[in-house]
Amino acid sequence: MKAVNLLELPVEERKESIYAKGKQKPNLKCDTDSIAGVVSQRACVYCGARVVLNPVTDAVHLVHGPIGCASYTWDIRGALSSGSDLYRFSFSTDLKEQDVIFGGEKKLALAIDELVLKYNPKLVFVYSTCIVGVIGDDLEMVCRVAARKHGIDVIPVQSSGFAGNKSAGYRAACDALLRLIEPKNKKEVKKSKSLNYLGDFNLAGEVWIIKSYLREMDIDMNVAFTGDSSCAALKTAAKASLNIVQCTGSMFYLAGKMEQIYGIPYMNISFLGLEDTAESLRKIAKFFGDPETMCKAEELIEREINANGDIVRGYREKLRGKKAAVYVGGGFKAISLIKQFREIGIDVVMVGTQTGRQEEYDTINDLVDEGTVILDDANPAELEQFIVKKGAHLLVGGVKERPLAYKLGVAFIDHNHDRKHPLSGFVGAVNFAEEVYSTVCSPVWRFTQVPADAPDWLDGNAGKREIIIA
Amino acid sequence: MLDCTPKEIIERSGGVINPAKTCQPIGAMYAALGIHNCLPHSHGSQGCCSYHRMHLTRHFREPVMATTSSFTEGASVFGGVANLKTAIKNVFAIYNPDVMAVHTTCLSETIGDDITTIIKSAEVPEGKLVIHANTPSYQGSHITGFSNMTKGIVSYLAEATLEAKKEQVNIIPGFVNPGDMREIKRIVNLMGMKFIMFPDTSGVLDSPMTGKFAMYPKGGVKVEDLRDTGNSKLTIALGTYASSDAANLLERKCNVPAVTLKTPIGIKATDEFLMTLRQSFIKEVPYQLEEERGQLADIMIDTHYHFHGKKVAIFGDPDIIIGLTEFVLSLGMKPVYVLTGTPGGTIGGPKGMFEKEIKDMLVEAGIEGKVKAAGDLFELHQWIKNEPVDLLIGNTYGKYIARAEDIPFVRVGFPILDRSMHPYLPVVGYRGAMRLLELISNALLERVDRDARDEDFELVM
């Protein structure tokens, strides 16, 4: 048995992807391919595309490939809908050996026909998976023919898993969305006092919270990308006069394109934490410029801060001095989390992402304290190592990280698709604090702390967390 | 939810709606985790590996370790030889497992990487092993993948080194939970037998909390035992679909006779399992097991009138639902719909038997029912819409149908993503049958209580 030491990590290539904040800021290597033979927490292009498009509620999401790719993505993202449930079905062409040999175009065309007959949808997304990329089915052609035949939108999503990582999938999804929203006549689109909300997938109803804030400020949320969206609503996207972007990882590309094509400016906002939420609402109000909106925003902010500030401060007292480790998908979420932890008195001692960009890592570096470990595309061994070494009491991550944290005797919160209560907005800030408190301060951790004179069967080492490999 | 499933049944040929199966590699990954100090490796793009780990993590609520060849565009065009070689080097250097178990994915299968050759020419450190299984998902299901990796274990590791066979039995438990594997081991231990069970995920995917993270938890079958399987007197494969291929291979390779039995779910299948052990090894069944059987029979009699004539729909993995069907029949219930997503036979094998096996049971019980292999949950939902049932038994995904049609639902099988504890508590053996009885009767009786009018609401049921 030996404890892993980062400096002894035999994979040279990983060293440039990890550093501890110090006086000199090295250039972190990110947005690269993972190394073969390492346990990576990353997913694929298809996965990226699917998570972005999945919340389009009235679309048929047809996965063109063998069964697994569809099975694993069947309703695993808690994106809520106020209308159709069609997006929660799992559709697959379930490619078989003959299809792989002779091509799957016929089967795909047939599947689309049958689904259109059965559900009468206005929109079908057809996702390509690795195998489709390799056997070379002409998705474009099949979709074009089907679209004409049925008079609906049938949009291919070029998401073959091997062609990059999750970020490439975000782009593929954005490209599909751009095709969908393209108005018949670009010139005729009139701007309205409304905005599009990019990068919120309505997990636990988060879009609805923001929508209600905006409504109070007399601003209309035209459509959210893509939480609780529908084909018809998405098609009106070009008439908004502003795009606000929450999850930049998945959406900055779309925001940029919409600015270029439709002249819609965009701004990054964050609705995570009291402070960021207030700041963001102010920014939005200022954009629309009229004093009444700004006034309403201030009223809203004051009311909400009064209502929620004390609760959050109460938790801060209880949590002061605790340390958190963060490992999430995108860089922007990591940044928001660092700020949000600060709000409740917690220091972030490790930050990593799967798909963070250089600028985001720069911001992270500016935000965190000296000594904080920053890393890209981490693997479990590294996560464990830093959680233990930095003495974190809490890990923020996704599904695969949860049991890892628990085994180390460390609290955990999900900031991914599994969350069951909203973490956005003022109410979300309270939920966040509550969730952190309920896990960090749960009595269950007592059972991992075994006294030194415990009998053998209790395992004398329990509680002294360490990592064992081999 | 999901109430947009139409009642009208239209013939379909263009794909699957709401699958009742998943793909091969996850089964292979699960089987590989049942070897002590083994790291599964997925030869393909990152996405597959990440999904398989995620799905297993959700079901077991345990860390699931596996590495990937991380294919990129280059690999998908020029082949994954270099990726796998690098991976082998890195895996042993970083994670130092005793065994690295490689399985393929659709992608590496399609581009045609020859894993055997790559492994032979790779640098594998002294004393370390690399085994593999081909697991293309455009064939079969996760059950096929489990079967293929178990076969891989036999073909790489089993050896017949002794003249005479040892008084020991190999047991292949099939794609069941660690809790089930523990229960099977407990039973065989009580019988006083020497045995080797493989794969064995107990202790790996239900490992205890010690405040430490172990990359390789204590459980899993040891390599030396796997080698010794070739010296056993008998192999018992529990479940045709997940286990019999490996048992038959062991018979061909090492001359160890193979017997395939049902997964021991319910009283009859458990009896058969014990009888086989007793007859092959001339052992007496100890009183403790007799007592358990007697208790089970007692409970079945105490409660049979709750169950009699109730219509059930069962879906999931073939070996599990064959056992479940037999069990509910023994309670006097009517399994009118039985469906699996896994095809009825393995490729090239003579086992297109799923539908026949269930139908025979139904005919014998005088019940008319619909049985289907390679089906999907959309179809099952349509059947139920057209003619409702009193109870649904299956994995997590059944909850949509249960809600849409408002029927009691018992979760059994893989995956169960929305409840905890299933991996720990067995459904096999007499004790497992008791647990199933509890689950089923609770679901039915709670329903009666819930629906009762005030005047019908009673203390004793």
Ligand code: SF4
């Ligand atoms: S590509 Fe094949 S192996 Fe990978 S997830 Fe899809 S079905 Fe499974």
Ligand code: SF4
């Ligand atoms: S096959 Fe490709 S697209 Fe499907 S899950 Fe695997 S990596 Fe992703």
